Amino acid sequence: xxxxxxxxxxxxxxxxxxxxxxxxxxxxxxxxxxxxxxxxxxxxxxxxxxxxxxxxxxxxxxxxxxxxxxxxxxxxxxxxxxxxxxxxxxxxxxxxxxxxxxxxxxxxxxxxxxxxxxxxxxxxxxxxxxxxxxxxxxxxxxxxxxxxxxxxxxxxxxxxxxxxxxxxxxxxxxxxxxxxxxxxxxxxxxxxxxxxxxxxxxxxxxxxxxxxxxxxxxxxxxxxxxxxxxxxxxxxxxxxxxxxxxxxxxxxxxxxxxxxxxxxxxxxxxxxxxxxxxxxxxxxxxxxxxxxxxxxxxxxxxxxxxxxxxxxxxxxxxxxxxxxxxxxxxxxxxxxxxxxxxxxxxxxxxxxxxxxxxxxxxxxxxxxxxxxxxxxxxxxxxxxxxxxxxxxxxxxxxxxxxxxxxxxxxxxxxxxxxxxxxxxxxxxxxxxxxxxxxxxxxxxxxxxxxxxxxxxxxxxxx
Ligand SMILES: [Zn+2]
Numbered sequence: 035x036x037x038x039x040x041x042x043x044x045x046x047x048x049x050x051x052x053x054x055x056x057x058x059x060x061x062x063x064x065x066x067x068x069x070x071x072x073x074x075x076x077x078x079x080x081x082x083x084x085x086x087x088x089x090x091x092x093x094x095x096x097x098x099x100x101x102x103x104x105x106x107x108x109x110x111x112x113x114x115x116x117x118x119x120x121x122x123x124x125x126x127x128x129x130x131x132x133x134x135x136x137x138x139x140x141x142x143x144x145x146x147x148x149x150x151x152x153x154x155x156x157x158x159x160x161x162x163x164x165x166x167x168x169x170x171x172x173x174x175x176x177x178x179x180x181x182x183x184x185x186x187x188x189x190x191x192x193x194x195x196x197x198x199x200x201x202x203x204x205x206x207x208x209x210x211x212x213x214x215x216x217x218x219x220x221x222x223x224x225x226x227x228x229x230x231x232x233x234x235x236x237x238x239x240x241x242x243x244x245x246x247x248x249x250x251x252x253x254x255x256x257x258x259x260x261x262x263x264x265x266x267x268x269x270x271x272x273x274x275x276x277x278x279x280x281x282x283x284x285x286x287x288x289x290x291x292x293x294x295x296x297x298x299x300x301x302x303x304x305x306x307x308x309x310x311x312x313x314x315x316x317x318x319x320x321x322x323x324x325x326x327x328x329x330x331x332x333x334x335x336x337x338x339x340x341x342x343x344x345x346x347x348x349x350x351x352x353x354x355x356x357x358x359x360x361x362x363x364x365x366x367x368x369x370x371x372x373x374x375x376x377x378x379x380x381x382x383x384x385x386x387x388x389x390x391x392x393x394x395x396x397x398x399x400x401x402x403x404x405x406x407x408x409x410x411x412x413x414x415x416x417x418x419x420x421x422x423x424x425x426x427x428x429x430x431x432x433x434x435x436x437x438x439x440x441x442x443x444x445x446x447x448x449x450x451x452x453x454x455x456x457x458x459x460x461x462x463x464x465x466x467x468x469x470x471x472x473x474x475x476x477x478x479x480x481x482x483x484x485x486x487x488x489x490x491x492x493x494x495x496x
Contacts, residue, residue, distance in 0.1 A: 038208060038215060039055075039494065040242075041054065041055040041491065042054055042493075042494075043085045043086075044068060044490065045066075045463045045464040046490040046492065047465075047467055048070075048405070048464075049405050050072065050077075050102040051077075052221055052464060053067050053085075055086055056208065058210045059211075061188050062092050063095065063188055064086075065095050065204070066097055066103045066104070066221065067094065067103075067104065068102040069101050071101075071408065072408060073407045084109060084110070088111075088115035089113065092186075093184045093188070094107070094110065096119055096120065099125045099128035099200060099285060101132065101283075103221070105133070107119065107129070107133065107169045108137060109160055111166075111168040111169040119173045120173075120175075120176060120182065120190065121176075121200070126200075127200075127322050127325070131319065133170060134163055134167065135315050136166065137165065139380065140160055143159070144158060178235075190206050191205045192204055193237045194235045195223060196226070197223060197442070198224070199285075199323055199326055200326065203220050203235070204219040205217070205219075205237040205240060215496040216241050216242070217241070217243070220243060220245045221463060222246045223447060225447055227256075228290070228441070229293050229294065231334075232330070234447070239455060239456050239457070242457055242458070243457035243461070244460075245451070245462055245463070246442070246463060247465025247469050247470045247473045249437070249440065249448075249469065250462070250473030251471075252444055255437070255438040257294075259438070260436060260438030261297065269305045271368060272368040274368075275368050276367050276395040276397055277367040277371060277390045279371050279373070279397070279398050280371065281373065281383045281387075281398075281402070282316075282373070284313050284316040286441045287439060289320060292350065295350075296341075305368070308351060308369045308370070309369070309372065310352075310353055310371050311353065311372045312372065312386070313374045313382060314354040316374065320345055363386075367396070376410070377403075384423065388423060391429050393431060394430045396432070397433075397434060399434050400435045401439040405466075413433055414433065417429060445473060449477065449480060453480065459486075461488055462486070462488075463487075467487070474487065
């Protein structure tokens with residue numbers, strides 16, 4: 035057999051920076067090209083040094099628009115890649131605003147650091163807004179279940195991942211010297227029974243599965259209970275006139291939270307407090323949601339018939355400009371502030387946290403996965419003090435963690451998908467070592483003997 039290799043260049047024994055290289059004698063294809071997040075210098079270095087020459091690539095396939103999967107695509111354009119980026123149309127639309135926003139933030143950060151006298155390659159933006167525009171213009175979109183050719187000897191079909199709008203599980207068929215191999219790339223996997231989106235749909239059998247493992251060691255609480263729990267937390271904070279800060283990615287989590295709050299309002303369970311979504315990006319993303327009903331489940335489509343605006347309710351306010359965002363600092367509670375970034379590594383949520391966490395009346399409500407070495411993780415660990423904008427701030431606010439709103443499947447969802455695809459070999463990615471070890475043990479119990487969690491840079495023969 036000739037060359038048929040898969041190299042794990044990112045999200046290997048960690049949850050960010052998804053990036054994989056598929057090589058045959060006739061094709062070099064990249065699967066996802068996300069940003070690493072975590073320790074600043076280390077992430078910068080990894081994001082800056084692509085492990086291959088973008089000009090040498092024949093094609094790119096993108097599973098979904100989350101930053102840790104798509105956020106470094108503009109670097110490919112910046113490095114001279116002029117080929118196609120295959121994805122769904124909703125993923126393309128989301129990337130059009132997400133990548134632009136990411137480039138603008140980087141240009142702004144670089145400017146700020148330069149004015150403060152910093153020098154060197156670490157402060158340079160990874161890419162420009164032109165790079166972001168260019169890579170989006172290279173997108174070629176495909177609907178679910180429509181097989182397409184990626185390059186000579188490489189074919190792909192998207193299946194609904196049920197993770198975020200437009201997300202796909204990709205089934206690849208790769209040919210080399212008369213040998214064929216199939217691979218299911220399941221990163222990220224959504225959950226069954228979640229609002230808004232359709233349930234994940236298992237692709238047909240494949241020889242190899244590359245499987246995410248974010249919650250490989252956990253089971254999520256059912257969502258109905260979670261909505262009641264959310265109402266209880268918000269009511270408790272409201273009773274003490276506290277501000278509730280919810281760090282949430284602009285994409286996915288924010289819309290699910292709003293939808294849950296909308297349903298709580300309908301059921302009369304939501305405390306009557308103002309909810310501010312403080313992120314211009316979230317507002318734009320919500321607009322894109324309204325434009326892609328083909329991704330919605332039956333419930334959401336029915337809900338849309340009754341409520342023209344299922345993500346809105348009377349107490350909800352969207353904040354777009356910085357001045358209005360700053361005004362929230364001086365406004366008295368109770369109130370809820372939903373703001374990005376999700377892991378509290380940047381964005382406007384930083385100034386809301388800096389302003390609220392020293393007061394025990396307030397609350398930080400954590401609804402997403404917080405990776406190691408992020409501010410979000412330090413808050414989850416309830417450190418007595420955390421650093422924000424280089425200053426030490428005492429953490430006295432109540433910290434509540436709710437995993438039920440996660441867009442990632444839990445251990446049971448991951449095991450179910452493995453049982454449906456029945457691969458001969460499984461490679462675990464997009465998870466921290468403890469979660470991977472737990473999932474690996476469960477998969478072995480279920481009869482999957484060939485399970486590995488590859489290291490960054492590890493190469494396998496397909
Ligand atoms: Zn994701």
